[in-house]
Amino acid sequence: MNNKTILQLVDLSKSFGAVKAVNGVSFELKRGEALGVIGPNGSGKSTLINLITGFVRPTSGKVIFKGRDITGIPPHKAVNLGIARSFQLARPFYNIPVYKNVVIPVYSPRARKHLGAKYGDRDEVAIHLLEDVGFERDSQVPYKNAGELPHGYLKRLELARCLALDPDLIILDELFSGMSMSEIASILPLLERIREEGKTLIMVEHRLSELFRVVDKTVVLNFGKKIAEGTPRQVMAVEEVTSAYLGSEVISNA
Amino acid sequence: MNPGYRKERIDRGIKVRSDDVFVLASMRDLLYVVLPRALVIILLLIFPAFQDILGSYWQNVMLSTMVIALLALSWDLLAGIGLVSLGQSLFFGMGGYLAGYLSFTFGWGPLYTLPVATVGGALLSTLTLYPILRLRGIYFGMITFAVPLLLSRVIEVTKILGGTEGMSSLPSFPNTGFELYLVMAVLFVTVYAYRMLVGTDYGLVFNAIRDNDRAVVAAGYDIQWYKAQGVFIAALPACFAGAFMTHHFQFVGMPAFALDYSILPLTSVVIGGVGTFFGAVLGSFVLVPLSELLREFGSLRVVVYSLMLLVFTIGLPEGIFRFVLRKYHQFERLVPMEEASNE
Numbered sequence: 001m002n003n004k005t006i007l008q009l010v011d012l013s014k015s016f017g018a019v020k021a022v023n024g025v026s027f028e029l030k031r032g033e034a035l036g037v038i039g040p041n042g043s044g045k046s047t048l049i050n051l052i053t054g055f056v057r058p059t060s061g062k063v064i065f066k067g068r069d070i071t072g073i074p075p076h077k078a079v080n081l082g083i084a085r086s087f088q089l090a091r092p093f094y095n096i097p098v099y100k101n102v103v104i105p106v107y108s109p110r111a112r113k114h115l116g117a118k119y120g121d122r123d124e125v126a127i128h129l130l131e132d133v134g135f136e137r138d139s140q141v142p143y144k145n146a147g148e149l150p151h152g153y154l155k156r157l158e159l160a161r162c163l164a165l166d167p168d169l170i171i172l173d174e175l176f177s178g179m180s181m182s183e184i185a186s187i188l189p190l191l192e193r194i195r196e197e198g199k200t201l202i203m204v205e206h207r208l209s210e211l212f213r214v215v216d217k218t219v220v221l222n223f224g225k226k227i228a229e230g231t232p233r234q235v236m237a238v239e240e241v242t243s244a245y246l247g248s249e250v251i252s253n254a
Numbered sequence: 255m256n257p258g259y260r261k262e263r264i265d266r267g268i269k270v271r272s273d274d275v276f277v278l279a280s281m282r283d284l285l286y287v288v289l290p291r292a293l294v295i296i297l298l299l300i301f302p303a304f305q306d307i308l309g310s311y312w313q314n315v316m317l318s319t320m321v322i323a324l325l326a327l328s329w330d331l332l333a334g335i336g337l338v339s340l341g342q343s344l345f346f347g348m349g350g351y352l353a354g355y356l357s358f359t360f361g362w363g364p365l366y367t368l369p370v371a372t373v374g375g376a377l378l379s380t381l382t383l384y385p386i387l388r389l390r391g392i393y394f395g396m397i398t399f400a401v402p403l404l405l406s407r408v409i410e411v412t413k414i415l416g417g418t419e420g421m422s423s424l425p426s427f428p429n430t431g432f433e434l435y436l437v438m439a440v441l442f443v444t445v446y447a448y449r450m451l452v453g454t455d456y457g458l459v460f461n462a463i464r465d466n467d468r469a470v471v472a473a474g475y476d477i478q479w480y481k482a483q484g485v486f487i488a489a490l491p492a493c494f495a496g497a498f499m500t501h502h503f504q505f506v507g508m509p510a511f512a513l514d515y516s517i518l519p520l521t522s523v524v525i526g527g528v529g530t531f532f533g534a535v536l537g538s539f540v541l542v543p544l545s546e547l548l549r550e551f552g553s554l555r556v557v558v559y560s561l562m563l564l565v566f567t568i569g570l571p572e573g574i575f576r577f578v579l580r581k582y583h584q585f586e587r588l589v590p591m592e593e594a595s596n597e
């Protein structure tokens with residue numbers, strides 16, 4: 001492991017009863033890299049995210065972030081070390097206005113410590129972040145309760161809440177699902193920009209062609225096991241990958 | 255089709271113009287906004303002046319009403335964090351016993367016991383509940399229900415803190431008027447402070463925890479620690495209430511953990527409406543005097559509480575306060591059916 005490595009998983013496993021949701025997964029990620037994680041439904045992608053972010057404690061194995069063993073730390077501590085995640089099923093604060101949803105991370109211990117004075121008026125900062133993910137400031141949308149938002153907006157709200165934390169590693173669980181083609185198209189440049197800022201990205205996605213425009217490396221999971229790793233082109237050439245997808249997903253041409 | 259009239263509800267002008275910040279255009283608008291607030295405050299303030307007319311009985315009813323209102327405010331704040339308490343008597347008993355103990359053992363007067371028992375009781379209550387803050391929904395409720403019952407059994411069996419006899423002959427307040435004004439002042443401060451709190455970003459975190467605690471964790475908050483702070487803040491007025499009643503009765507004993515102190519605040523908030531704090535107070539001012547009027551029915555009063563809980567959760571879930579507020583901001587007029595269908 002060299003000093004450019006930001007995240008290292010060592011033989012990470014998690015069982016739920018008899019189900020081996022994640023089974024001996026190892027990989028390394030360098031600072032600034034973008035990794036795609038793909039695999040059929042139930043192959044352990046979300047569980048893998050939960051293991052990295054501390055939401056689920058691994059049965060065995062290690063998570064090393066910035067050279068520090070963070071296996072099984074409480075999830076809020078993982079955030080404070082610089083790991084932000086979004087949820088596959090959006091978890092907005094339904095009874096709170098959209099911009100106040102973003103004020104929660106803007107007011108968080110990490111944002112206050114890390115960004116300090118740069119963050120002026122928190123409501124204003126929140127609205128800026130919402131603009132970044134494509135909410136129109138002058139529309140009524142940022143002031144509505146989050147419960148009134150359509151699905152695509154909720155996913156973008158998830159992204160805004162991640163960005164508010166100014167994380168070093170961003171993990172997005174199926175950000176694109178529930179978004180329209182045009183919504184995805186408008187998010188892609190933002191993801192580019194996030195990468196240019198030197199942030200490291202992990203994206204779990206089913207929309208492969210869009211995913212492959214963002215990531216430079218892909219890990220494929222099947223039944224909790226890593227069955228392939230490499231550039232998008234490399235993994236899609238592996239026969240086990242295509243057969244794992246057959247019947248469960250339609251592979252869009254990358 | 256018979257041509258008739260239908261009722262149309264219209265929001266009053268100033269309510270339409272802005273939801274929170276009132277835009278005042280005339281003296282009438284000003285009166286409209288200020289009058290209801292002023293009326294309530296004036297009524298409360300002059301109440302003790304009518305002491306002689308009312309007699310000590312209704313003064314005591316007023317006192318217990320405000321004490322229950324403090325417990326109801328505390329309940330409402332906890333509910334705002336997603337913690338449903340079925341054991342407000344825990345806080346009441348903690349404050350009450352701490353004040354009683356300090357007074358009984360060291361001879362302290364209310365001037366010292368009230369602040370110490372308020373803060374100390376809140377700390378003790380928070381420590382007691384800390385291990386179960388992880389629990390959500392009904393599980394938290396059930397344990398809070400059990401803890402005060404357990405504590406009073408412990409006191410009974412171990413005979414500590416006076417055992418079944420309790421501690422009596424404690425110092426009292428100068429007079430009833432003083433008591434009324436003191437509790438009223440604390441009531442005002444609590445409502446004001448709680449309304450302020452939920453308007454800040456700090457208070458927003460509490461609301462967010464209720465909405466979706468995992469998303470708050472994902473923003474890097476230690477929600478266990480936040481919930482503990484919330485419980486402490488909620489325990490303050492409730493512990494004060496307990497400490498106050500200890501000196502009012504000049505006695506503290508196992509009744510401090512009684513079920514009434516858990517049921518009445520909860521029912522009050524349901525009647526008045528959750529999440530506004532005004533509703534909690536309003537509900538107490540409806541429920542407690544009513545339950546006094548029904549005193550002769552003895553234990554049958556519980557039936558009345560249950561019925562009210564039932565009627566309000568089903569019939570008026572928003573509570574009296576929001577209902578009245580909505581009506582106050584609207585007026586109704588009759589419009590002919592034809593005109594209405596043209597819209």
Ligand SMILES: Nc1ncnc2c1ncn2[C@@H]1O[C@H](COP(=O)(O)OP(=O)(O)O)[C@@H](O)[C@H]1O
Nearest residue numbers: 016019021039040041042043044045046047048
């Ligand atoms: N909390 C849980 N309890 C029990 N089983 C779980 C839990 N979370 C995930 N699983 C199981 O682990 C496997 C992997 O699930 P998941 O990580 O959600 O897959 P993916 O995100 O790739 O669709 C599935 O079989 C799922 O049923």
Ligand SMILES: [Mg+2]
Nearest residue numbers: 045046047088
């Ligand atoms: Mg998943």
